[in-house]
Every structure is written in C-alpha cells, then in structure tokens.
Amino acid sequence: MPAPIRLRELIRTIRTARTQAEEREMIQKECAAIRSSFREEDNTYRCRNVAKLLYMHMLGYPAHFGQLECLKLIASQKFTDKRIGYLGAMLLLDERQDVHLLMTNCIKNDLNHSTQYVQGLALCTLGCMGSSEMCRDLAGEVEKLLKTSNSYLRKKAALCAVHVIRKVPELMEMFLPATKNLLNEKNHGVLHTSVVLLTEMCERSPDMLAHFRKLVPQLVRILKNLIMSGYSPEHDVSGISDPFLQVRILRLLRILGRNDDDSSEAMNDILAQVATNTETSKNVGNAILYETVLTIMDIKSESGLRVLAINILGRFLLNNDKNIRYVALTSLLKTVQTDHNAVQRHRSTIVDCLKDLDVSIKRRAMELSFALVNGNNVRGMMKELLYFLDSCEPEFKADCASGIFLAAEKYAPSKRWHIDTIMRVLTTAGSYVRDDAVPNLIQLITNSVEMHAYTVQRLYKAILGDYSQQPLVQVASWCIGEYGDLLVSGQCEEEEPIQVTEDEVLDILESVLISNMSASVTRGYALTAIMKLSTRFTCTVNRIKKVVSIYGSSIDVELQQRAVEYNALFKKYDHMRPALLERMPVMEKVTTNGPAEIVQTNGETEPAVLETKPPPSGLQPASQANDLLDLLGGSDITPVIPTAPTSKPASAGGELLDLLGDLNLTGSPVSAPAPQIAQPPFLLDGLPSQPLFNDISAGIPSITAYSKNGLKIDFTFERSNTNPSVTVITIQASNSTELDMTDFVFQAAVPKTFQLQLLSPSSSVIPAFNSGTITQVIKVLNPQKQQLRMRIKLTYNHKGSAMQDLAEVNNFPPQSWQ
Amino acid sequence: MRFMLLFSRQGKLRLQKWFLATADRDKKKLVRELMQVVLARKPKMCSFLEWRDLKVVYKRYASLYFCCAIEGQDNELITLELIHRYVELLDKYFGSVCELDIIFNFEKAYFILDEFVMGGEIQDTSKKSVLKAIEQADLLQEVRHPCGASLGSTP
Numbered sequence: 003m004p005a006p007i008r009l010r011e012l013i014r015t016i017r018t019a020r021t022q023a024e025e026r027e028m029i030q031k032e033c034a035a036i037r038s039s040f041r042e043e044d045n046t047y048r049c050r051n052v053a054k055l056l057y058m059h060m061l062g063y064p065a066h067f068g069q070l071e072c073l074k075l076i077a078s079q080k081f082t083d084k085r086i087g088y089l090g091a092m093l094l095l096d097e098r099q100d101v102h103l104l105m106t107n108c109i110k111n112d113l114n115h116s117t118q119y120v121q122g123l124a125l126c127t128l129g130c131m132g133s134s135e136m137c138r139d140l141a142g143e144v145e146k147l148l149k150t151s152n153s154y155l156r157k158k159a160a161l162c163a164v165h166v167i168r169k170v171p172e173l174m175e176m177f178l179p180a181t182k183n184l185l186n187e188k189n190h191g192v193l194h195t196s197v198v199l200l201t202e203m204c205e206r207s208p209d210m211l212a213h214f215r216k217l218v219p220q221l222v223r224i225l226k227n228l229i230m231s232g233y234s235p236e237h238d239v240s241g242i243s244d245p246f247l248q249v250r251i252l253r254l255l256r257i258l259g260r261n262d263d264d265s266s267e268a269m270n271d272i273l274a275q276v277a278t279n280t281e282t283s284k285n286v287g288n289a290i291l292y293e294t295v296l297t298i299m300d301i302k303s304e305s306g307l308r309v310l311a312i313n314i315l316g317r318f319l320l321n322n323d324k325n326i327r328y329v330a331l332t333s334l335l336k337t338v339q340t341d342h343n344a345v346q347r348h349r350s351t352i353v354d355c356l357k358d359l360d361v362s363i364k365r366r367a368m369e370l371s372f373a374l375v376n377g378n379n380v381r382g383m384m385k386e387l388l389y390f391l392d393s394c395e396p397e398f399k400a401d402c403a404s405g406i407f408l409a410a411e412k413y414a415p416s417k418r419w420h421i422d423t424i425m426r427v428l429t430t431a432g433s434y435v436r437d438d439a440v441p442n443l444i445q446l447i448t449n450s451v452e453m454h455a456y457t458v459q460r461l462y463k464a465i466l467g468d469y470s471q472q473p474l475v476q477v478a479s480w481c482i483g484e485y486g487d488l489l490v491s492g493q494c495e496e497e498e499p500i501q502v503t504e505d506e507v508l509d510i511l512e513s514v515l516i517s518n519m520s521a522s523v524t525r526g527y528a529l530t531a532i533m534k535l536s537t538r539f540t541c542t543v544n545r546i547k548k549v550v551s552i553y554g555s556s557i558d559v560e561l562q563q564r565a566v567e568y569n570a571l572f573k574k575y576d577h578m579r580p581a582l583l584e585r586m587p588v589m590e591k592v593t594t595n596g597p598a599e600i601v602q603t604n605g606e607t608e609p610a611v612l613e614t615k616p617p618p619s620g621l622q623p624a625s626q627a628n629d630l631l632d633l634l635g636g637s638d639i640t641p642v643i644p645t646a647p648t649s650k651p652a653s654a655g656g657e658l659l660d661l662l663g664d665l666n667l668t669g670s671p672v673s674a675p676a677p678q679i680a681q682p683p684f685l686l687d688g689l690p691s692q693p694l695f696n697d698i699s700a701g702i703p704s705i706t707a708y709s710k711n712g713l714k715i716d717f718t719f720e721r722s723n724t725n726p727s728v729t730v731i732t733i734q735a736s737n738s739t740e741l742d743m744t745d746f747v748f749q750a751a752v753p754k755t756f757q758l759q760l761l762s763p764s765s766s767v768i769p770a771f772n773s774g775t776i777t778q779v780i781k782v783l784n785p786q787k788q789q790l791r792m793r794i795k796l797t798y799n800h801k802g803s804a805m806q807d808l809a810e811v812n813n814f815p816p817q818s819w820q
Numbered sequence: 821m822r823f824m825l826l827f828s829r830q831g832k833l834r835l836q837k838w839f840l841a842t843a844d845r846d847k848k849k850l851v852r853e854l855m856q857v858v859l860a861r862k863p864k865m866c867s868f869l870e871w872r873d874l875k876v877v878y879k880r881y882a883s884l885y886f887c888c889a890i891e892g893q894d895n896e897l898i899t900l901e902l903i904h905r906y907v908e909l910l911d912k913y914f915g916s917v918c919e920l921d922i923i924f925n926f927e928k929a930y931f932i933l934d935e936f937v938m939g940g941e942i943q944d945t946s947k948k949s950v951l952k953a954i955e956q957a958d959l960l961q962e963v964r965h966p967c968g969a970s971l972g973s974t975p
Contacts (some may be wrong), residue, residue: 009927010924013923013924017923053927056927057926060833060834060835060836060926061833062833062848081957081960081961082961085927085931085957085961086927089927089930089931089934092934096842096843098841098843099842117960119953119956119957119960122935122953122957125938126934126938128841129938129939130934130939131841132937133841152955157943157944158938158943161938161939161941161943162938162939164939164941165938165939168939190945190946191863191943191944191945191946191949192946194942194943194944194945195941195942195943198941236946236947236948236949237945237946239905241902244904244945245898246898246901246942246945247900247945248896249898253893285895285897285900285901286901288896288897289895289897289898289900289901292895292897293898323896324864324865324866324867325866325867325868325896325900326897327866328866328868328896329868329896329897350825358867359862359864359865360864360866360870361865362865362866362870363866417841470842517949541919661962741925
C-alpha cells in the first residue's frame with residue numbers, strides 16, 4: 003500500500019476544490035484511506051493520518067473514529083507522536099466520552115517523564131481538558147510538580163492546579179503547602195501563574211482568602227519592583243515592564259483588599275503610584291490603568307484615591323480609542339451608585355457618547371445617562387435622551403422609552419413638561435413602548451387634571467395623521483373617550499385650541515376601528531371611547547348608536563361583546579348610561595408615603611375623602627390650624643397644610659377658602675381642579691429651565707432645630723442659584739429613645755412675608771436608637787429677604803401616649819435667607 | 821478565557837481552542853453564530869461586544885480575525901494585548917506570518933498557543949521563553965529514537 007499522503011499535500015489538494023461537493027468527495031476518499039490505514043495498525047504513519055484527520059475535523063467533518071488512535075499516539079515513545087496525539091485528544095476528546103479516561107495512565111506516566119517537554123505536554127492536556135475523574139487521579143502528581151525547582155514545569159503545574167481546583171474544588175486544600183514559596187520566584191512565568199493560582203483559591207474559599215491576606219506586602223513589593231525597575235527587554239511591552247503580571251497582581255490585590263481595611267490601606271500607595279505613573283499613550287498602559295481603577299473602586303480606598311480613579315475614567319472617556327471609551331463607560335456604570343457626584347462631573351462627555359456610531363458604546367452611554375438623571379438636570383438630560391430615542395437603533399427604543407418614562411415620573415419639574423415628554427416618546431417610538439406603559443400613562447394623565455384639555459388636544463393631533471403606533475393610539479383613544487367634550491369645546495389654556503367637530507372626532511375613532519393596522523386591544527379602546535362620547539357629545543349620539551350596533555356582529559369576540567353590551571345600554575338601560583359612562587375619578591397610585599393630607603372641613607370632623615392612611619388620630623384638622631394661629635400670635639403668621647401625594651376633591655378646596663379666608667395658602671399642585679382657587683405661584687413652576695440648585699450645597703451650615711425628649715430635628719439647607727428667594731430645607735428627624743415614634747407629623751408656620759411649601763415626608767415612623775430618620779423637604783420663598791423664623795409643631799405617638807410640642811426655630815444661619 | 825477562535829474573512833475556521841468542556845454540536849453552533857456577529861461589525865467599531873453571557877474581544881490582523889471569549893471579570897484591554905502577543909509569537913516563529921502559514925501549519929499554531937496559554941490563562945509572559953521552548957520541542961521531533969527507527973519528521 004502506498005504511503006499515505008502528507009498533511010501539507012492533503013491541505014493543498016483540498017484547497018483546490020472549487021465546490022463544497024468536490025471538497026466533500028476528496029475528504030471522503032481520504033477518510034476511507036485513513037480508516038483502512040488505522041485498521042492495519044500502522045505505527046509509522048499513524049501520526050500523519052491523525053494530523054490529517056484533525057485538519058478535516060477543523061473543516062467541519064466528523065473525525066470520531068480517530069479518537070482511539072490519538073490514545074495510541076500518546077502511548078507511543080516518539081515525541082512527534084505524543085505531540086499530535088495530545089493535540090488530537092484535546093481537539094477530539096472531551097469528558098463526555100468514557101474513552102478519555104484511558105488517557106489517565108498515559109498522562110500519569112508522562113508527568114514523570116525524563117524529558118520536560120513531554121511532561122509539559124501532559125500537564126497542558128490535563129490542564130485544558132482534564133475531567134473531574136482524571137483530576138482526582140492525577141492531582142497528586144500535579145502537586146509534586148508544583149514543588150519542583152524547574153520553573154518551566156512549575157509554571158505549567160500551577161495552571162494545571164487551577165484547572166484541577168475548578169473541576170474538583172475539594173482538592174484545593176492539598177495545594178496549599180505548595181503555595182508557600184511561590185511568590186519568591188524570580189521567573190515571571192512562575193510568578194504569573196502563581197498569582198493566577200492564588201487568585202483562584204482566594205475566590206473560591208474565604209478561609210484561603212483570609213490566609214493569603216498576609217501576602218499583600220509581598221505583592222505590593224513585586225508590583226513596585228516591576229514599575230521602578232529599569233528596562234527589561236524580555237518582559238517589556240511598549241516601555242512597560244510585564245503588563246500581564248501587573249494586571250494579575252492588581253486583580254489579586256483587589257480580591258484581598260475587598261472589605262478589609264488593613265489590606266486596603268497597605269495597597270493605597272502603590273495604587274496611587276500605578277495610577278499616576280503609568281504611560282497612557284498605548285493600549286497596554288491603559289489596560290493597567292483600567293485594572294487599577296477597578297481595584298481602587300472595589301477595595302476600601304480613601305476618597306482621594308477614588309476621585310483619582312473616577313478622573314482616570316473621565317480621561318478615558320475623552321480618548322480617541324473607542325475601546326478605551328467603552329471600558330470607561332462600563333466602569334462608570336458600576337460606580338455611579340456609590341460615587342454619584344464624582345460621575346456627575348463627567349455627564350456632558352457621557353451624553354456626547356450617545357452620538358457615537360458604535361452600538362456597544364451607545365448602549366452603555368444610555369444606561370449611564372439614565373443613572374445620572376436627577377432633579378437638577380432632568381430637563382437637559384431628557385432633551386438629549388429624546389433626541390437619542392429619535393435616532394437610535396430599534397433594539398434600544400424599548401429600553402430607552404421605559405427609561406424616559408421612569409425618569410420623567412421621578413423628576414418631572416412640571417405636569418405640562420411631563421405630559422409633553424410622554425407625548426414626544428409616544429409619537430417618536432410609539433410602537434416600541436412597553437405594554438405596561440399604557441395604563442401608567444393613562445393614570446398619569448387622569449391625575450393631571452388641569453392638563454386634560456391640553457393633553458387630549460395634543461393626542462388628537464398626534465393620531466390624526468398616523469394611527470399605526472398602537473400604544474399611542476390606545477392612550478389617545480382612551481383620552482378622547484374621556485375628555486372628548488373638552489376637545490370639541492375648544493378650551494385649552496396651554497396652547498392654541500383647535501377647532502374640532504364631534505363628527506371629526508368620531509371619524510378618527512372609526513378609522514382606528516376599521517384600520518388593518520389596529521390590534522384587537524386597540525380596537526377595544528376605540529370602541530369604548532366612542533361609547534363614552536355618547537354622554538359627552540350632543541349632536542352625534544345617533545351616529546354613535548349606529549357604530550356600536552354594527553360591531554354587535556363583529557368577528558372579534560371581544561369587540562362583539564362590548565358592542566352588544568353597549569347596545570343594551572342604549573336600548574334597555576339608557577337611564578343608567580350617563581352614570582356608567584361618566585368621567586373617571588382620579589386614580590390612586592399605591593404610595594407608601596406618610597400621613598394623609600389634612601383636609602380642611604368647616605370645623606366638622608368629616609372624614610377625609612382619601613384612600614391613603616386616615617389622618618392621625620386625635621387631630622381636628624380645622625381646629626388645629628386655628629390653634630397654630632392662636633399660638634403664633636396674630637396675623638403675621640400663616641399656617642401651612644402639609645401636602646400629600648393624593649389630590650383633594652373639589653369640595654374640600656372650596657371649604658378651605660371659606661375657612662381660612664384671606665390667609666395665604668400653598669397647596670399641592672395635584673389639588674382641586676376647581677378653578678375658583680387662585681393658586682399661589684408654585685415654587686418650581688415658571689422658573690427658568692436651568693439647574694435650580696448647586697450641585698453641592700453651597701456650604702450653608704446645617705442646624706439642629708429641635709432636640710428634646712430624644713427627638714432631634716436637623717435642618718440642612720440648599721439655595722437656588724437662579725432664584726435667590728428660594729431656600730430648600732431638608733429636615734431629618736431622629737429618635738434616640740428605645741421605642742419607635744409613630745404617626746409623626748411635622749407642621750410649620752412662617753411669617754406672612756414668606757411662603758412655605760411642605761412636601762410629603764418619607765414616612766411617619768421614626769425608628770428607635772437612631773436607626774433611621776424621617777426626611778421631609780420644605781421650600782421657603784422669601785422674596786423680601788427677611789430673617790427666617792419658623793414655628794414648628796410636632797405630634798407623634800411614643801410609649802403608648804400621644805405627644806405634642808411646639809417650638810420656635812430662630813437659629814437659622816444668615817446664609818439661608820440673606 | 822472560555823475559548824479562542826481564528827477565522828478568515830470568508831468565515832473559514834482556522835483554529836479553535838476551547839478551555840471549557842463543550843459538546844461538539846454546541847461548539848459548532850457557537851462558532852457559527854459568533855463568526856456571523858463579528859464579521860458583521862464595521863471596521864470603525866470597538867473591539868468588544870457583549871454576546872450571550874460573555875464578553876468577546878476580537879481583532880483583525882490582515883485577513884484573519886482573532887477572537888477571544890472572556891468572563892465578566894476579565895480585563896478586555898489586556899486580552900487585546902494577549903492576542904497581540906500571540907500574533908507576535910506566530911510572527912517570530914514563521915517569519916512574517918500570513919494566513920497561509922497558519923492554514924498549512926495549523927498544528928504548529930496550536931503548539932505555540934499551548935505553550936503560551938493553558939486553561940485560558942497565560943503561562944509565560946516572556947516572548948523569548950515561549951519561543952525557546954517551542955524551538956527545543958521542535959528539535960525533539962528530529963531526534964533519533966534509541967531503537968534506531970527515525971522518529972519521523974513532520975507529518
């Protein structure tokens with residue numbers, strides 16, 4: 003039989019194939035030849051045949067019949083055979099096949115071979131694909147080799163040990179003694195693999211971690227030598243000495259320093275040194291800086307070092323290299339929670355990254371941008387994010403839209419802005435908005451009572467041209483159904499009212515019903531909306547009746563049911579129709595905020611018409627206001643009603659006015675829709691859309707406003723830099739007694755020249771032993787820059803009895819009102 | 821590192837090294853998918869992408885893509901250096917390496933990789949040391965066997 007063709011020959015031949023079929027033919031022919039050669043147990047050419055088989059395997063052809071041959075090659079005495087045999091084993095065998103266990107004995111022998119390169123082959127194979135059984139059998143041999151003085155073998159044994167530990171974690175203990183002197187090595191290969199081994203052990207076992215903490219000084223020393231030592235050609239990469247080792251050491255230091263003050267302190271200096279001295283012109287230097295930053299952020303580093311780290315990331319953001327920018331964004335995302343202010347400084351750069359062409363960078367920048375939105379920057383950020391939503395890839399739109407909704411809900415500076423933002427999202431990315439957004443939006447719109455006319459008008463205009471975006475159409479249909487009367491009446495305060503007739507409105511709703519683009523759910527919305535309009539429209543009731551009756555025979559069961567029921571309403575239950583279809587009440591959002599709003603009633607103890615917690619027991623709202631007035635002596639003080647997230651029904655508003663006559667009130671923006679109340683200017687509305695407050699409080703000292711019986715109330719201050727008459731006071735109430743204080747209510751009154759707005763407190767319970775606080779925000783408008791004075795009244799339950807106290811706060815620092 | 825792939829711009833696999841036991845069928849699927857994703861990337865895009873639960877670092881050298889799949893806590897930038905080091909080793913060994921060298925000497929490419937990386941981690945950070953080891957091992961291939969039979973030259 004002629005000698006089997008050489009490997010290179012085969013490769014050359016296969017590459018000449020012009021079609022897949024031709025290639026397949028060649029391969030099959032050769033495989034047949036190889037198979038018969040195997041059957042003949044030909045030792046001379048086995049190596050060649052297996053090599054060819056491996057090549058064909060890489061092309062995607064089956065090669066399992068060569069598995070046993072690999073084992074035979076491994077058992078051979080020839081180095082070439084072993085080399086190919088082990089390679090074949092690594093490529094063709096894996097732990098799923100029992101065949102691999104046959105290797106164990108060969109590997110064991112080879113681990114003890116006289117030639118280190120054979121030992122190396124064995125270690126390599128075991129370290130790459132050794133199964134748990136093999137690892138168990140051979141761990142002892144590996145451990146022996148870990149203690150050898152031959153650095154070539156030692157480094158390989160270390161990595162082999164890593165694999166063994168990964169496969170059989172219980173064996174970790176047996177390698178412990180051998181690790182004793184690993185770091186004393188001069189050989190960088192051994193050092194590197196030793197650090198990897200130590201890292202693996204520390205990651206897997208807290209005991210090991212504690213044990214190896216003592217190595218921190220040694221690691222620091224090694225790192226220092228690397229940085230300080232001169233040029234070492236063998237390990238140099240672009241002027242940096244052994245960056246791979248540096249990175250691994252930094253990573254091990256990170257694990258050792260985490261949650262440990264002493265270790266973190268021991269590495270502070272070296273980290274600062276690496277951070278400041280590493281050359282940043284090439285990728286390799288930046289790789290080290292990156293690892294350093296990750297370490298600094300993860301251990302208990304001092305704040306100066308953390309700021310240094312964030313600044314490095316900030317510099318990364320400006321780097322031309324996209325990879326560096328990407329890595330910076332990823333890291334900033336990890337640190338934005340803990341070092342929020344520091345990351346805020348780089349906000350504009352991050353926002354610029356939204357315009358990057360690279361998808362990975364854009365995604366990171368978007369996530370980071372959402373994390374950075376806060377009350378101060380919400381307008382600017384939203385503008386950027388809306389622009390991003392316009393132009394980004396479809397895969398981002400859903401997440402971006404959800405993110406915008408969330409941020410808008412948390413930080414909207416005004417209702418109108420909120421509605422406008424939602425409109426913008428719906429019209430730009432309407433089809434990508436998540437399903438749960440629709441009910442949330444509807445609820446929001448309902449609650450913005452004074453914006454109903456504006457909202458319905460805008461929604462109507464939005465779907466006039468295009469009613470393909472389902473979430474938009476659903477919200478619009480619902481609103482038109484609810485507020486159609488406002489739409490046709492032409493009242494709109496916020497913008498130019500449009501002239502719309504009832505028929506035009508019904509036209510659009512009917513188009514939605516008919517359109518092929520409308521989903522079944524959307525059609526349901528449209529039909530119900532049309533029905534609701536029967537009580538709000540006057541001239542087109544007959545048309546509505548007709549539409550509804552047509553859908554009584556719709557194929558869509560949901561529509562049919564609705565239509566039939568609505569028909570019945572028209573026919574048999576017409577007297578109930580107005581009541582059933584009347585305007586929806588304001589929907590309650592489930593909030594966990596504190597006490598309910600104290601509703602002013604005409605001195606009667608009418609229970610508050612609210613769905614949240616009832617007012618604290620024992621309080622007569624109206625009389626309480628009177629008390630405050632009395633105590634504060636005369637007409638120069640105004641009482642303030644603390645606000646709650648819920649709105650007051652219309653009647654309460656009227657009564658408020660009655661009772662308190664000429665007094666200056668500030669109320670919640672969500673309160674009574676009744677236009678009779680001339681609302682005093684809200685502190686935030688109408689202010690220019692710029693960041694209202696300084697990033698850092700301008701150094702106004704905080705004060706303890708009250709401290710008695712274990713209850714302490716601290717005031718911290720922020721001033722607006724656009725409106726110098728506004729001071730924001732954040733109160734923090736803490737309780738140093740052994741029992742909680744419950745039903746805590748904070749009330750405040752200021753002289754008449756001031757205006758006060760109390761936002762909702764964080765809760766109504768102050769836990770004992772100073773284990774938590776209640777925070778509440780007070781906004782004070784002081785246009786005449788008079789000296790700030792305040793009377794406060796505190797009520798709470800403590801140790802089973804109701805407590806009450808009045809106090810005057812006179813120690814406001816001058817910077818808070820001048 | 822979970823695995824390393826080398827493939828051409830036409831989607832032909834030139835080397836695959838797996839550091840995690842995976843079924844053959846899964847390997848094929850993963851390779852095919854990843855190749856598609858990487859080949860679709862435009863030239864100016866960054867070298868990192870998130871794919872499934874892994875981070876993928878890739879770099880193109882002439883007509884070959886070098887692609888590494890790393891774990892969440894691995895450093896992407898140093899992985900780029902790792903890839904570069906491997907290319908340098910190949911270059912030194914073959915003398916101005918090109919794709920053809922790797923096609924015709926794929927087993928050598930594996931030997932070099934196995935001397936540089938084990939279990940997904942770097943064995944030796946010295947270029948000189950790795951190359952010397954390969955050189956010595958190559959010499960062993962030519963040594964005559966004690967019993968007189970030739971050890972066989974390259975297959």
